[in-house]
Amino acid sequence: xxxxxxxxxxxxxxxxxxxxxxxxxxxxxxxxxxxxxxxxxxxxxxxxxxxxxxxxxxxxxxxxxxxxxxxxxxxxxxxxxxxxxxxxxxxxxxxxxxxxxxxxxxxxxxxxxxxxxxxxxxxxxxxxxxxxxxxxxxxxxxxxxxxxxxxxxxxxxxxxxxxxxxxxxxxxxxxxxxxxxxxxxxxxxxxxxxxxxxxxxxxxxxxxxxxxxxxxxxxxxxxxxxxxxxxxxxxxxxxxxxxxxxxxxxxxxxxxxxxxxxxxxxxxxxxxxxxxxxxxxxxxxxxxxxxxxxxxxxxxxxxxxxxxxxxxxxxxxxxxxxxxxxxxxxxxxxxxxxxxxxxxxxxxxxxxxxxxxxxxxxxxxxxxxxxxxxxxxx
Numbered sequence: 001x002x003x004x005x006x007x008x009x010x011x012x013x014x015x016x017x018x019x020x021x022x023x024x025x026x027x028x029x030x031x032x033x034x035x036x037x038x039x040x041x042x043x044x045x046x047x048x049x050x051x052x053x054x055x056x057x058x059x060x061x062x063x064x065x066x067x068x069x070x071x072x073x074x075x076x077x078x079x080x081x082x083x084x085x086x087x088x089x090x091x092x093x094x095x096x097x098x099x100x101x102x103x104x105x106x107x108x109x110x111x112x113x114x115x116x117x118x119x120x121x122x123x124x125x126x127x128x129x130x131x132x133x134x135x136x137x138x139x140x141x142x143x144x145x146x147x148x149x150x151x152x153x154x155x156x157x158x159x160x161x162x163x164x165x166x167x168x169x170x171x172x173x174x175x176x177x178x179x180x181x182x183x184x185x186x187x188x189x190x191x192x193x194x195x196x197x198x199x200x201x202x203x204x205x206x207x208x209x210x211x212x213x214x215x216x217x218x219x220x221x222x223x224x225x226x227x228x229x230x231x232x233x234x235x236x237x238x239x240x241x242x243x244x245x246x247x248x249x250x251x252x253x254x255x256x257x258x259x260x261x262x263x264x265x266x267x268x269x270x271x272x273x274x275x276x277x278x279x280x281x282x283x284x285x286x287x288x289x290x291x292x293x294x295x296x297x298x299x300x301x302x303x304x305x306x307x308x309x310x311x312x313x314x315x316x317x318x319x320x321x322x323x324x325x326x327x328x329x330x331x332x333x334x335x336x337x338x339x340x341x342x343x344x345x346x347x348x349x350x351x352x353x354x355x356x357x358x359x360x361x362x363x364x365x366x367x368x369x370x371x372x373x374x375x376x377x378x
Contacts, residue, residue: 001030001357004106005055006117008164010064012258013240013280014112015049017174017193021110021133022054024193024346025239025353033104036097038062046239048260058100060093062116071166098124108357115164122166129169129360131353135279136161137372138173138189139303141182147306148234153299153306159371170356172349174279176311177288178341182368188352191345192283197261199342201268208233209322210266211274212258212281214297219255221295221320222274226253229322235266236274272329274320277301277308286313287342289334293317293325 003025007018014367015037022032032055037045039059050057079243097120101109106128111117129371139158146154152333165171170174171187179189213219213236222236226249233252247255254261264284267273273285274293282304285292292314305316312335315324 001025001354002033002104002106003030003108003110003353004034004036004104005032005110005112006036006103006114007038007112008062008114008358009037009059010062011043012046012049013278014114016195016260016280018112019049019052020193020195021349024350026054027346027348028140029106030350033106034058034100035350036060036100037115038093040064044241045125045259046260047142048258051361052260060096060116062088062093062114063090094120094123098126101126101128104359107361108353110353111159111164111168112146113164115160118164118166118168121168125167125231129167129356130167131170131172131261131356132165132168132175133172133193133349134164134175135192135304136300137165137171137181137187138175140171140185141173141179141189143179145307145310150302154303157299157303169360172352176283176313176338176341190348190352191342192279193349194283194287194342195260197264198284198287200270201264201288204269206269206271208266208270209234209272209274209325210234210263210270211293211320212263212276212278213320214276216280218276218295218297218320223249223253225320225322229288232322234322235270235298237263237266250373272322272325274316274322274325277305279304280313282308283342286311286335286338291315291325291329291332293320293328294323295320311338336338 005018008014012193015331018035025032035053035055035057037057037059039062041249093116097116109130111130111132113136139161142276174188174192181188226234230252237256237258243257245257267285268288270290273290275281277294277296282292293314294308294314296302296305307318308314315328317324
């Protein structure tokens with residue numbers, strides 16, 4: 001089986017999932033023939049991705065959300081007008097995707113929450129199936145536990161999510177826990193797709209807090225808390241473009257440019273973890289048994305954080321005030337059920353992809369046979 005990946009490149013979660021699934025498929029004798037990565041002009045592809053990917057990589061311009069003026073939350077109004085302005089270039093990207101799918105020789109397109117892939121599939125109806133994978137598809141499940149706040153933003157998120165999977169043969173919804181499939185919506189619930197390094201890294205209980213902030217504006221909140229608690233060591237990771245590899249504020253606070261090996265080392269050995277609520281790193285912290293503070297930057301992360309809170313993974317706040325995290329850490333216990341669920345990921349995800357492609361092939365052969373028979377009879 002040959003697969004073509006199309007990846008939403010904003011943030012690191014989808015990129016990490018793509019690398020992990022590429023390795024899983026190769027373990028089972030399959031091939032990833034290309035990685036098409038949608039990204040904005042404001043972000044570079046992270047170094048860890050380019051170092052680890054095996055398939056050839058091509059980028060294309062894709063819609064994205066702009067940060068607010070404080071570089072913390074999402075600036076929704078700014079994002080809408082910006083993406084309307086860029087829409088002619090996005091149409092060029094859709095044609096690029098259509099051409100790449102047609103000439104790839106792939107048996108399946110695997111879409112990591114990239115909206116232009118869904119639009120391409122809807123407009124051009126490629127001759128191969130599209131499978132969509134991501135935690136966001138769990139929000140389409142009838143039993144998904146939405147938080148009470150911001151219902152209008154949730155509806156916008158659901159509309160965006162549905163646009164990414166237009167005409168999909170199946171949606172693989174990554175989940176913190178087991179939930180039944182919803183065949184009516186072509187939805188399969190599977191464990192998170194975590195990289196081997198996160199599963200195999202030795203874990204210890206250190207004396208410091210580590211964290212990850214996507215938008216550098218959150219560093220002010222971190223430094224404010226640090227100013228009141230200078231005795232607690234903290235190592236935070238950010239993707240600030242003009243920052244040095246290591247920015248040492250003082251003896252107990254350091255900011256690091258994002259590096260996957262360094263990040264996993266600090267996560268595996270920390271006392272507790274603080275983040276903006278991205279699904280991937282919260283899952284890694286849960287697997288390592290680390291208590292989590294989540295400070296959501298947008299509605300999708302609000303849903304992630306609420307769901308993780310229901311699972312007992314950590315606490316939710318509107319700023320990086322680590323007092324609540326340290327209180328929670330005193331009574332936090334490791335989630336063994338999550339580790340058992342995650343350990344089934346490779347077998348469940350790969351087998352479902354294989355089954356979908358095989359089913360599509362059989363249907364296509366059956367349709368071809370019926371057409372040939374009809375012509376012969378005529």
